[in-house]
Amino acid sequence: MKFTLEGQILFSKEAPEALEDLNNFIENANSELLVRGVPEDQKDQASQITLWKLEGNTLKLTIESGRRARAHDALLRMKKPLSEILGPKYHLGVRKITVDEYTIEIPTSHKLDLPEMPYVTEMDIQEDKVTITFHDLDESELRKHVVDRVVKQVLTAAEMTFDEESPSDILTRQVTKIEPGTIIAKSREQQFFFEGDPTEEAAKLGWVKRFPGKGQWFYGPQIISLQRAIEEIFIEELVTKLGFMECMWPKLIPLPVMNKMRYLEGLPEGMYYCSAPKRDPEVFEKFKQELLIDKDVPIDRLKEGLKDPSYVLAPAQCEPFYEFFSHEVVDESELPIKFFDRSGWTYRWEAGGAKGLDRVHEFQRVELVWLGKPEDVEKIRDATVEISQKIADAMELAWYTEVGDDPFYLEGRKVEDRGIEFPDVPKYEMRLVLPGQEKGVAVVSGNVHGTHFIEGFSIKEAHKHNIWTGCTGIGISRWIIAFLAQKGFDMENWPDMVKERVEKVNAPKILTWP
Numbered sequence: 001m002k003f004t005l006e007g008q009i010l011f012s013k014e015a016p017e018a019l020e021d022l023n024n025f026i027e028n029a030n031s032e033l034l035v036r037g038v039p040e041d042q043k044d045q046a047s048q049i050t051l052w053k054l055e056g057n058t059l060k061l062t063i064e065s066g067r068r069a070r071a072h073d074a075l076l077r078m079k080k081p082l083s084e085i086l087g088p089k090y091h092l093g094v095r096k097i098t099v100d101e102y103t104i105e106i107p108t109s110h111k112l113d114l115p116e117m118p119y120v121t122e123m124d125i126q127e128d129k130v131t132i133t134f135h136d137l138d139e140s141e142l143r144k145h146v147v148d149r150v151v152k153q154v155l156t157a158a159e160m161t162f163d164e165e166s167p168s169d170i171l172t173r174q175v176t177k178i179e180p181g182t183i184i185a186k187s188r189e190q191q192f193f194f195e196g197d198p199t200e201e202a203a204k205l206g207w208v209k210r211f212p213g214k215g216q217w218f219y220g221p222q223i224i225s226l227q228r229a230i231e232e233i234f235i236e237e238l239v240t241k242l243g244f245m246e247c248m249w250p251k252l253i254p255l256p257v258m259n260k261m262r263y264l265e266g267l268p269e270g271m272y273y274c275s276a277p278k279r280d281p282e283v284f285e286k287f288k289q290e291l292l293i294d295k296d297v298p299i300d301r302l303k304e305g306l307k308d309p310s311y312v313l314a315p316a317q318c319e320p321f322y323e324f325f326s327h328e329v330v331d332e333s334e335l336p337i338k339f340f341d342r343s344g345w346t347y348r349w350e351a352g353g354a355k356g357l358d359r360v361h362e363f364q365r366v367e368l369v370w371l372g373k374p375e376d377v378e379k380i381r382d383a384t385v386e387i388s389q390k391i392a393d394a395m396e397l398a399w400y401t402e403v404g405d406d407p408f409y410l411e412g413r414k415v416e417d418r419g420i421e422f423p424d425v426p427k428y429e430m431r432l433v434l435p436g437q438e439k440g441v442a443v444v445s446g447n448v449h450g451t452h453f454i455e456g457f458s459i460k461e462a463h464k465h466n467i468w469t470g471c472t473g474i475g476i477s478r479w480i481i482a483f484l485a486q487k488g489f490d491m492e493n494w495p496d497m498v499k500e501r502v503e504k505v506n507a508p509k510i511l512t513w514p
Contacts, residue, residue, distance in 0.1 A: 194488030215354030215361025336372025
């Protein structure tokens with residue numbers, strides 16, 4: 001890979017008398033500053049200032065590099081030490097950093113099919129390489145790592161990786177240290193009492209009815225009685241015993257909060273977006289008139305009356321926890337802080353499409369979130385998973401727990417922010433067996449985020465001690481469908497701990513359904 005950058009550093013005033021010190025700084029930068037942290041045998045890949053010229057109050061530079069300490073990182077790295085040298089002696093400050101033109105050559109083994117990308121002004125795709133050109137980038141765009149993200153897109157398309165890490169090679173680093181899919185615990189064999197599709201059986205018995213919305217269901221009294229029983233077990237055996245306190249959190253999440261979560265980078269296509277109506281009675285009067293006359297919803301007219309999307313329906317349920325602590329200071333004597341929410345739906349647009357009751361777009365969970373010292377955060381996560389396994393054993397359910405893939409919200413962190421801390425295993429996933437399906441259904445996701453959300457939401461500890469966050473989502477809706485798939489719909493086959501908690505309901509009979 002070859003990076004060639006032509007840029008400028010704008011000073012607060014002209015200072016021709018600083019020319020000699022500038023020359024010394026650049027010589028030192030080429031020999032020390034720009035190669036710092038690069039292995040000795042790879043220093044030919046580091047950045048070097050190949051041309052420079054002082055014109056008035058502007059230092060014009062050409063920086064070339066390979067994949068180590070890339071040229072744009074080198075330009076940013078120069079700002080502070082340059083100010084420290086020139087400021088005291090010449091009262092000279094760095095006002096602005098800009099990139100006039102930046103060309104990056106990425107070798108490939110075949111011709112790639114690449115989409116148009118933001119910030120890229122030119123893209124030349126050949127059989128053996130892709131050449132990308134940027135123009136007029138400012139400092140904020142460099143610090144937001146837009147260049148790294150574009151490079152990552154090309155590397156991903158070319159299926160290229162590097163074995164050595166540098167600040168930019170983190171593009172391809174997997175956070176999880178243990179191979180995802182590794183099974184760490186498994187239940188003994190259990191007896192199954194049902195054959196067939198539990199969704200079809202639940203609909204046939206009138207326990208559920210399909211709702212017009214994609215991936216949505218009407219859940220009747222019988223299945224909700226079972227849901228409340230299982231939820232009650234988790235509250236008593238896990239949530240209360242681990243000392244979590246109940247809260248009620250919003251489910252309509254503003255886009256700026258989602259941006260701090262980094263979900264918009266991880267899986268923007270997996271969420272429902274919401275728009276508020278404009279204050280325009282005339283548009284809605286036209287909407288009503290067209291609806292009255294045509295008897296069909298005039299979607300185009302409705303769009304005219306809506307603002308741009310500004311919210312998403314909560315895809316994780318834990319988003320308000322981090323926003324609650326955003327820019328707040330906690331004292332270690334109060335840690336760990338453990339909250340939970342069970343007040344509503346979680347919404348996801350499933351990429352693989354909705355399927356039965358186990359893959360839906362709207363589902364119920366108990367969401368546990370906590371903040372504490374790193375060792376405590378990991379212990380709490382592990383405890384939530386271990387107790388969930390014991391609950392499954394008590395319900396006589398077949399299960400297994402595996403190391404999960406890197407959570408999708410960490411995608412942006414692989415591109416930047418080397419200082420973000422992660423545990424060796426960010427995610428454990430517990431699955432209940434679904435007879436006839438290879439993977440079963442994920443019912444418990446235990447996560448340790450390290451400093452991902454601490455940094456993103458600027459959460460501080462009073463003594464500047466290190467703090468992490470964690471969350472465990474208990475998928476009650478999915479737990480129910482797996483329970484029915486294994487134990488069936490005859491309560492006589494259900495374990496006592498569930499059966500004794502399920503309230504008997506007399507659902508009304510409807511002549512035409514089920």
